[in-house]
Amino acid sequence: MSSWFEERAQQRREDRAFDAKLRRDERRADREEQREIAAQQRRDRVQRRQARAARREKVLTPGNVYRRGTLALVTASALASLPAQIAHFVSISLMLLPLPFALEGAAWVMAAGVAYADDKGLPAWVRWLLRGLCLSAAGYAAAINYGYGMGTAPAVGYGLAAVTLLGPLFFEVRQWVTTLTFDTAERRRRAVAKARARHERQRYRDHRDVVKLARRLVSASPYGTLDFEKAFAAAWEIFYGTDTPCMTPALHAQQVASRRSLTEAMDEANGSPISVRGRLLTRLLPAPSALLSTPGSSQVESQMPPAGERPSKDRQKPAKKTGEDGRRNNGGTPPRRRPGTVTYHPLASVAAADTARKHTVVNGHTH
DSSP states (O other): OHHHHHHHHHHHHHHHHHHHHHHHHHHHHHHHHHHHHHHHHHHHHHHHHHHHHHHHHHHTSHHHHHHHHHHHHHHHHHHHHHHHHHHHHHHHOGGGTHHHHHHHHHHHHHHHHHHHHHHHTOOHHHHHHHHHHHHHHHHHHHHHHHHHHHTTOHHHHHHHHHHHHHHHHHHHHHHHHHHHTOOHHHHHHHHHHHHHHHHHHHHHHHOHHHHHHHHHHHHHSOTTTSOHHHHHHHHHHHHHSOSOTTOOHHHHHHHHHHHHHHHHHHHHHHTSOOOHHHHHHHHHSOOOHHHHSOTTOOSEEOSSOOTTTSOOOSSOOOOOOBOTTSOBOOTTOOOEEOTTOOOOOHHHHHHHHHHHHHHHHHHTTOO
């Protein structure tokens, strides 16, 4: 019996220890979860703070402040100029009530038209026409406000007239600054587009038939399969027989004639009617000295004294033996090259050695 009670007591102690460990683990898990939630909340607050700072930095840039400030000023100008115009026209007739809104709307619509023309790159005369219409409507509204304000006090008249004109003026200045600070890449793209359009017009004026045929080739092909430039090159080859879009048969003939004239002029300047290829061959492989020397002269002079300097003797001297090359035998004395004679090119030496070898082989009957 004692052993059973001891086992039960041991089991209860183990159960209590297990329950205590389980509660500790649960509390630890709860604390970790709470710490994770708190850290996530801190991260969310930091992210919201950073997002607000980024939005504030984006909104408070000089460009945004200028643009939004200008819009606020023009809105205030329109609201300040409308009451005097309404009072003026309503005092005349109630049916004229829409007229002040039409005047202000016309001024602001024309001002927006100037901005639209700048954005689309329309011609300058369109922008100046819209500016003129804007200033006309704003000027008429300023005159009405000036007359109405002068009935109260001169300062009121001047102030109403100024505030009526300053709104469109501020908007125009804003648009002018925006145009000046336009993106450089966009301006470059527009310049390229204008240059391309100008080139297309000039090509059509100079090569009307080729352009028309190229357009027909494009229209005959499936949509998007034939580029106009490829079609133009094909049409040029059809018309002129060459695949170079800048050349014609007449230009090719003129090119050949010009090259011939240049060759003749160069030959005349060099003093001999030889071609460029001939001059290169002459420079690389010069002619033998026997062809370059005058008759009766030799590139190699004899070592014997001249006839006038030799002593006269009565007896007849035997004739000198001559070699295979026609020169006299100098008694074993090597010949000397005269100064001023043509210097052989190294390639000529190689060619001479090869010729001598072949000549020896042929005469010696060695194959």
